[in-house]
Amino acid sequence: MAESVRVRFAPSPTGHLHVGGARTALFNWLFARHHGGASLLRIEDTDRDRSTDEAIHQILDAMTWLGLDWDREGPEDDGAYAGYFRQTSRLETYRAHAARLLIEGRAYRCYCTPDDLDARREAAQARGETFRYDGRCRDAAPRPGVPAALRLRIPDTGTTIVPDLIHGDVAFDRATLDDWILVRSDGTPTYNFCVVVDDVTMKITHVIRGNDHLSNTPKQILCYEALGYPQPVFAHIPMILGPDRKRLSKRHGATSVLAFRDEGFLAQAMVNYFARLGWAHGDQEIFTRDELVRLFDIRQVGSTPAIFDRVKLEWLNQVWMKKLAEDPEGRRRLATQELAPYVERLGIAAPREELLLATVVNLGERTRTLAEMAEQGRFYFVAPTGYDPVAAGKLLRPATAAHLDRLLRRLDGLDAWDAATLEGAFRQLASELEVKLVDLAQPVRLALTGRMASPPLFGVMADLGRDEALRRLRALRQAVPGA
């Protein structure tokens, strides 16, 4: 690409950053980073009734969490998140462009009131026709003092082509388009007009956005032409749908990116998942951020809408938790940065780092989210407060008592307290008692973790330490009736 790439992500701050928006943001970011270009952020807050600062911060928080940093060219007016553009701070620019179009005759004042328009629309419908503005004010005499909307004068005939990186050339018959409103009679600029003016003045080279904007694009292209500005390259990426194939929304459960963070998903897993929605690189499923930047190619993005599959996301999250736990550095970060807050949320203050590490190492392959990991790893930090009722019913019987007593004596006599030694002792005793290892192990597992399922028992005993392990064993022994 000859000129340097400049893209933008343009959310409207009327709610949280949802899954679809995040994927759009990611594709823009990847495209920019891949080409060494700039990635800008524009907040489309012209709908003042529905836009809130709260939403802006949530969106920025989510983007920061996902690691989608933007190039800071905008005003430095918002602390940590500075450097983005707000449409409401650009109203003067829209006004100037509107004035120019009016003077040059590319736009005209329309005195039709909303009521007029509604009536004409209904009449058209009654006749079974599709209503389009008929251009009746194109040559209307100026009526000073009368509120007027500003409409773009578009050609009556011909075809407007939207050249699109993903869909190829998409043709729209201009006869199906009409002279659309640039500025409402109350003076507020419309969405499509702001977008064009913004993209032009921000020197955006590639507009990467959701497919839901494709239908608006011919109107925008006509506006570029009226303004005499070059068009950016368009890429309309397929939308993300819910399991019912409808546009993804709250009805489908969590769609807010921050909600996923809250549930204990890793940003890396989210990014990996989003990238694979609509894009693929052969058979590869797991991508690091760097790999994505290197391999991402917008032209390889498919054109089919994708259904959001939480189960696969969960799988990816597990893969990433396991992956991070593999090397010392990742393990430490996963334990102290990612997992710790979830453990603390369980009411465990200042969890010890070595236990956090043990949790991460052992529960990474057993759980799918950090919240789940904390929950299932709780026993590392605190003794069980009760036993799984089914297991208790099965295991807390007199027959177990004798075995436990033998075991306790055996463990007391151990010089070392490591997984290998413990396993040896258990196996030895099991064969002496002529029982299966599992029969000896399960009561102990219940004592230490409160559950029937846990990470490998001997590792758990070692991680807990001799004193704590024996304490929990004796506690269970007390609970065994008889003997």
Add this chain to the structure above:
RNA sequence: GGCUCCAUCGUCUAGCCCGGUCUAGGACACGGCCCUCUCAAGGCUGAAACACGGGUUCGAAUCCCGUUGGAGCCA
């Protein structure tokens, strides 16, 4: 309703642009087996798709047309 987009296993997708290598590949989920102190993870394995109908062609998942279905935008 008008316009536009989309159509490969239940889901994400590879293949489609540059027809033959496709008895259509991978992944998630699901079943079986192995491993095993539990649960997982892992390994092996099974079931599972080119929406339909016409063309074009020696040959179509791949190109063209239509139908059906889904979605989005505008109203």
